Amino acid sequence: MTRELPLDIRLMNVTSRALLWLFMLGALAVAGNWLVQRPWWAIRSVRVEGNLQHVSATALRGEALPRLQGNFFTVSLAAAQQAFDQVPWVRKAVVQRVWPLSLLVTLEAQQPLAFWSDGSSVVGLVNTHGQLFEANLGEVQDMALPSFSGPAGSEGRVAQMYAELSRDFAPLKWKIVKLEMGAEGNWRVQVEDGPRLDLGSDHDAQAFQQRLQRFLVLAPRVQARYGRALTSADLRYSNGFAVRLAGVDLPGGKPDSKTTQRQGKAREHR
Secondary structure (H helix, E strand, O other), rough: OOOOOOHHHHHHHHHHHHHHHHHHHHHHHHHHHHOOOOOOOOOOOEEEOOOOOOOOOOHHHHHHHHHHHOOOOOOHHHHHHHHHHOOOOOOOOOOOOOOOEEEEEEEEEEHHHHHHOOOOEEEEEEEEEEEEEOHHHHHHHHHHOEEOOOOOOOOOHHHHHHHHHHHHHHHHHHEEEEEEEOOOOEEEEEOOOOOEEEOOOOOOOOHHHHHHHHHHHHHHHHHHOOOOOOOEEEEOOOOHHHHHHOOOHHHHHHOOHHHHHHHHHHHOOO
């Protein structure tokens, strides 16, 4: 018959085994840490893929690569991604370990949609996601980008409105060159070689669309009837719109009778 060991001896045995396991695990951790710190695991290559049209190789070498700290096992992928995200024209970077001893960096480049103005000067670019970013504006001068402006933080809303209006204007082949969002939510548009439009507020989206669609249907008829192009239009009226026609003088800053008559007739045909 086996005699049961006293409780204190059993506790000592359990403690001894636990301490032994802790010692072994600690030794393995120290050995593992020593092993991964060896120069054998230094990163040997960094492969960059993606749309690199505007991304400078010089910027990658000078700004991102020097910030990669550690070897293949110890490098922080989050820190590496942040380093590449800071490179001009990079919207998003994904960094992965690739055996043997390499990093794969996949870059998503910024796609410029428009210049962003603070009302007096261009301060940056807006990408196709409606995000403001900084870049060398000289690199996009030949892209004929439109100009956006609006309250701080409204870049996404302005980009969304641009997309909506571009679809609405497509049947008339109107191209937007300037889009402004006022502090009160009023919208103004300049069409290339076309009229300047005061669209009013879009707080009531349904009413805004009704005013806009009514104008887009009737504007070509107004131009055809009077044989003159529209230079501006005010769509803020609930039951019509006012227009100004090319070649009509406005002495003293006030519409003459001819202009007033045409505006009145334009309202009559809505």
